[in-house]
Each structure stands twice: as C-alpha cells, then as structure tokens.
Amino acid sequence: MKTLPFKFGPILLPKEGIDMDKWAVVACDQYTSQPEYWKELEKHVEGHPSTLNIIYPEVYLEEENPQKRIEDIISNMNECVSEGLFQEIENGLILIERTYPNGIKRKGLTMLVDLTQYSFKPEDKALIRATEGTVIERIPPRVEIRKNCPLELPHILVLIDDEKKTVIEPLFKNLAKHKLVYDSKLNMNGGHIKGWNVAKEKFEDKIENALIKLLKKSVKKYGEEFLFAVGDGNHSLATAKACYDESNPLSKYALVEIENIYDEGIIFEPIHRVVFVENKELFIEKLKGIGGTDTAKLFVGDKIEEINLPKNAIEGVDKVQVLIDEYLKEHGGKVDYIHGENDLKEICAKENGIGIVLKSMQKDELFEFVVKNGVLPRKTFSMGEANEKRYYIEARKIK
Numbered sequence: 001m002k003t004l005p006f007k008f009g010p011i012l013l014p015k016e017g018i019d020m021d022k023w024a025v026v027a028c029d030q031y032t033s034q035p036e037y038w039k040e041l042e043k044h045v046e047g048h049p050s051t052l053n054i055i056y057p058e059v060y061l062e063e064e065n066p067q068k069r070i071e072d073i074i075s076n077m078n079e080c081v082s083e084g085l086f087q088e089i090e091n092g093l094i095l096i097e098r099t100y101p102n103g104i105k106r107k108g109l110t111m112l113v114d115l116t117q118y119s120f121k122p123e124d125k126a127l128i129r130a131t132e133g134t135v136i137e138r139i140p141p142r143v144e145i146r147k148n149c150p151l152e153l154p155h156i157l158v159l160i161d162d163e164k165k166t167v168i169e170p171l172f173k174n175l176a177k178h179k180l181v182y183d184s185k186l187n188m189n190g191g192h193i194k195g196w197n198v199a200k201e202k203f204e205d206k207i208e209n210a211l212i213k214l215l216k217k218s219v220k221k222y223g224e225e226f227l228f229a230v231g232d233g234n235h236s237l238a239t240a241k242a243c244y245d246e247s248n249p250l251s252k253y254a255l256v257e258i259e260n261i262y263d264e265g266i267i268f269e270p271i272h273r274v275v276f277v278e279n280k281e282l283f284i285e286k287l288k289g290i291g292g293t294d295t296a297k298l299f300v301g302d303k304i305e306e307i308n309l310p311k312n313a314i315e316g317v318d319k320v321q322v323l324i325d326e327y328l329k330e331h332g333g334k335v336d337y338i339h340g341e342n343d344l345k346e347i348c349a350k351e352n353g354i355g356i357v358l359k360s361m362q363k364d365e366l367f368e369f370v371v372k373n374g375v376l377p378r379k380t381f382s383m384g385e386a387n388e389k390r391y392y393i394e395a396r397k398i399k
Contacts, residue, residue, distance in 0.1 A: 106265025
C-alpha cells in the first residue's frame with residue numbers, strides 16, 4: 001500500500017480581533033462573468049484586513065496589466081506577515097462546519113496533501129486524481145501568480161468515497177476535545193462557518209486508520225487504490241504541483257479541504273454554459289442538432305427557448321462541450337461557465353449571450369466514472385452554487 005498522502009502541518013489563521021466578515025471571501029474562480037459582484041465585495045471590505053487583497057479573482061485575468069496585480073498581491077502577503085495579522089497553528093487540521101443560507105450544513109476537514117501523490121493524468125492511477133480534464137493552457141498564468149507568493153490560500157475541495165462516514169463525521173462527536181478557532185457569518189450571502197483545530201495527539205492515529213481502511217475498500221470496490229478525487233479547484237492543485245521544487249520542502253504539500261461525497265450538505269449542481277458568438281442562429285442550429293430525449297432550457301438574450309439533449313447528464317455535458325469547442329475554434333467567440341440558473345439568465349439578458357441550462361450528474365457516479373474513464377468532461381458538475389463555494393480563511397507559508 002502507498003503512503004497516505006496527508007499530514008498535520010502548520011497553518012496561519014487571522015489573529016484574534018480581525019473581522020472575519022471582512023477577512024473571508026469566496027473562491028477566486030467564482031462570478032467570473034459578474035465583475036459587479038467583486039466591486040461590491042471591494043466596497044464591503046474596504047479599509048479592513050481581507051483575503052481579497054491576497055488573491056487574484058479570475059474575473060480580472062484578462063485585464064491589461066495582470067503583472068501589476070500579481071506584484072500587489074505578493075506585497076500585500078508580505079505585509080500581512082510582517083504586520084502580524086496571522087496566528088500560527090502548529091498542527092493545522094481544521095474541522096469545518098459550513099452552513100448555507102438555506103440552513104443546510106456541510107462538513108469538511110482541512111489538511112495538507114502530498115503533491116507527489118497527485119496527478120491529473122488518468123494513466124498515472126494516483127491516490128489523488130483530477131475528476132475533470134485539465135486545460136494545460138490554464139496552468140502557466142496561475143504559476144505566474146503562485147511561484148513568487150510567500151503564502152497559499154486554499155479553495156480546493158477534495159472528495160472521499162466514505163459511505164459509512166468513518167473519517168470526518170466521528171470528529172464531530174468529539175467537539176469538546178477540539179479548540180474552536182473561528183465562528184462567523186460569511187459576507188455576500190455566504191451563510192455561516194465554524195472551524196475547530198483538531199488535536200493531533202488525540203486524533204492523528206484515528207484519522208490515519210480510517211483513511212487506510214478507506215483505501216483498502218477502494219481496491220475491493222474499484223480494483224485499484226484511489227483515495228482522493230478533486231471536486232473543486234483542480235487547476236489550482238495542478239498549479240501547486242507545477243510549482244513543486246525539491247529544494248523547497250514546503251512546496252511538496254498543498255492545503256485543501258477534504259469532504260465526504262455522501263455528506264448531506266454536498267449537492268452536485270450543474271455548471272451551465274454561456275456562449276457569446278456573432279452568428280447566434282448558426283450556433284443554435286448546430287446546438288439543436290445534438291438531439292436527445294431530455295428537454296433543456298436555452299436562454300437567448302432575454303428570451304427562453306428549448307432544445308433536446310441526451311438523458312444521461314454526463315453525455316449531455318460532453319456533447320455540448322465538444323460542440324462549443326469546435327464552433328469557437330472555427331467561428332470565434334467566447335464561452336464562460338456559470339453556477340446557478342438565475343445568474344445564467346441574468347448574464348444572458350444583460351450581455352446578449354446564449355445560455356445552455358444543463359442538468360447535474362449523480363454523486364454516486366463520480367468515483368466509478370473516473371476509474372473507468374479517466375476524467376469527466378470539462379466542467380461537468382459543481383459542488384453547490386457560487387455563494388456556497390469555499391471561502392478563504394486559512395493560509396499557509398509555501399516559502
């Protein structure tokens with residue numbers, strides 16, 4: 001059996017007294033077609049210590065001078081450290097309870113994972129695997145951001161196939177033995193979050209034994225060792241792997257949040273497509289040529305039409321994505337990936353786009369599909385809608 005790819009390790013949390021409502025902001029890869037979200041967030045956190053100042057929202061990736069923003073991020077990170085805005089937790093395993101605005105709760109556990117045990121190449125059969133195809137072109141610009149940064153802030157969510165709930169859930173039965181390190185509402189309709197520092201001396205062996213049993217079960221269930229499936233943030237993890245330098249031991253690890261795919265709070269949401277093309281009629285004609293037995297909504301500007309797509313959600317996503325890629329390559333245009341049907345409708349009406357409403361796959365299909373097929377079609381599912389994504393709270397030194 002391979003060595004387990006996790007460990008307790010030092011992390012940084014905002015020091016006591018910092019306003020968590022201003023500090024924590026949503027993952028940088030959300031609201032990429034809604035700059036107004038980020039402008040409103042800027043106003044909300046203005047004048048306060050905030051992770052917004054030390055991340056690169058992807059809505060700005062195509063701005064004129066990205067290097068200036070990168071330099072500002074690095075400078076802000078160094079200031080956060082030098083001004084003592086962090087407290088260090090020596091063994092930073094954080095047990096997380098996230099409550100969505102609708103009251104549904106999601107459990108998680110932050111930990112360091114070994115990047116040498118991760119690969120986005122299906123043929124590597126790694127313990128930590130991507131669940132979707134990795135776009136190699138998306139990695140270099142992210143490397144440019146990460147390679148000189150002294151800190152990382154994780155929004156990566158990694159799934160375990162733990163139907164009997166043996167790894168994360170037992171820790172919640174011992175909350176009195178963990179130290180509460182934060183308890184706060186989250187801005188911009190993000191709900192609420194609590195975090196407890198898990199005591200290494202009391203729980204390391206229990207977590208390790210549970211993961212070993214899970215790994216053995218994967219061999220029986222799938223015929224191979226497969227422990228962690230990247231649910232969100234695969235390109236961020238691929239970027240961390242690309243920055244791994246043997247001369248820097250800190251770069252061997254990445255801080256992620258582990259979640260159980262069978263957690264009631266994990267809801268697989270579809271990722272819709274919005275396409276901006278010059279010849280809308282031609283694109284829609286080709287889209288209708290896909291066919292299938294399921295009816296799907298199509299937003300065209302501020303109007304609603306219908307198309308037919310395959311009944312199987314994964315097949316539907318695959319055929320739509322292939323068509324979009326081929327069309328844009330031949331005719332030009334732009335595609336974006338949107339979490340939430342209401343957001344899709346709003347963007348299409350405002351920017352005269354074509355919005356394709358897709359349906360979600362089932363949770364119990366994920367691990368088996370990845371074992372049999374390597375990866376899912378790109379952007380097949382999302383774990384919750386945009387405001388339910390991970391918020392940046394913890395940080396970690398990587399230099």
